[in-house]
Amino acid sequence: xxxxxxxVPCSGIKEQIEDAEIPCSCEEEAMxxxxxxxxxxxxxxxxxxxxxxxxxxxxxxxxxxxYEIPLPKLILSIRHKPYHHSFCGQKxxxxxxxxxxxxxxxAEQQIK
Amino acid sequence: xxxxRNRGAADKMKRIDAIKQIMDSVDDELVISxxxxxxxxxxxxxxxxxxxxxxxxxxxxxxxxxxxxLHTDRKVIVIAGDGDxxxxxxxxxxxNKLKLPNLSLYIIDNNCFESTGGQKTCSDAVxxxxxxxxxCKVMKVEATSSIIPRIDMPHKDVMRRFYNEINK
Numbered sequence: 001x002x003x004x005x006x007x008v009p010c011s012g013i014k015e016q017i018e019d020a021e022i023p024c025s026c027e028e029e030a031m032x033x034x035x036x037x038x039x040x041x042x043x044x045x046x047x048x049x050x051x052x053x054x055x056x057x058x059x060x061x062x063x064x065x066x067y068e069i070p071l072p073k074l075i076l077s078i079r080h081k082p083y084h085h086s087f088c089g090q091k092x093x094x095x096x097x098x099x100x101x102x103x104x105x106x107a108e109q110q111i112k
Numbered sequence: 113x114x115x116x117r118n119r120g121a122a123d124k125m126k127r128i129d130a131i132k133q134i135m136d137s138v139d140d141e142l143v144i145s146x147x148x149x150x151x152x153x154x155x156x157x158x159x160x161x162x163x164x165x166x167x168x169x170x171x172x173x174x175x176x177x178x179x180x181x182l183h184t185d186r187k188v189i190v191i192a193g194d195g196d197x198x199x200x201x202x203x204x205x206x207x208n209k210l211k212l213p214n215l216s217l218y219i220i221d222n223n224c225f226e227s228t229g230g231q232k233t234c235s236d237a238v239x240x241x242x243x244x245x246x247x248c249k250v251m252k253v254e255a256t257s258s259i260i261p262r263i264d265m266p267h268k269d270v271m272r273r274f275y276n277e278i279n280k
Binding site for chain 1: 144169174205278
């Protein structure tokens with residue numbers, strides 16, 4: 001296993017994650033397993049919906065940053081609809097900037 | 113009432129003895145320990161390059177252990193507190209699903225968040241070994257208010273040393 005894809009699925013990225021093997025129950029879990037994967041010398045890839053990105057802020061800032069572990073490549077869907085996604089959707093790019101997460105492949109839902 | 117409580121406490125070992133007992137049988141295993149006093153105590157008992165101390169990031173230790181164990185043939189041991197495991201209980205379910213032969217988990221259960229002042233957890237309402245029947249052992253220990261020095265090694269040194277230990 002050279003590259004491990006870890007995360008929680010979203011319909012917006014389902015084609016990109018067809019080869020994911022480990023069924024994570026929440027995004028923090030994927031973030032933690034990705035740390036162990038990186039420590040073992042492999043490059044994990046994370047995937048999640050932007051709602052999940054809100055959940056992993058602590059691990060990004062208090063696990064990855066202090067140990068100087070690079071944030072992995074992230075496949076991220078940004079949803080704006082239905083209404084309950086709209087607030088998170090507006091904030092997602094700011095959130096990525098806040099965490100200094102640069103290696104991100106975004107699949108964004110059309111706002112209209 | 114008081115006597116019963118005292119007898120109950122006497123039945124439980126101290127956390128330091130639980131960790132010593134685990135480490136007595138450790139040879140070249142990779143050991144990952146959870147946040148709070150468990151990592152501090154492990155650092156003071158037996159610091160080694162094959163130890164990875166998760167300082168902060170409550171709930172992360174077992175996930176880190178799974179990630180390491182997936183990619184090495186070496187044995188991996190996670191030593192975690194009850195609060196740490198409860199915070200990401202789904203990872204215990206994942207451990208039971210994956211059944212990685214090289215991964216073992218010791219849950220040091222003092223039924224409280226000791227490093228924040230001994231507030232109760234709800235670990236007394238669950239048998240972790242029924243959630244994960246694979247290589248999972250619970251060690252009930254007494255709650256104390258012992259003062260254990262913080263780990264004085266920088267996070268990045270803990271990381272680099274552990275990384276080099278696996279990838280040498």
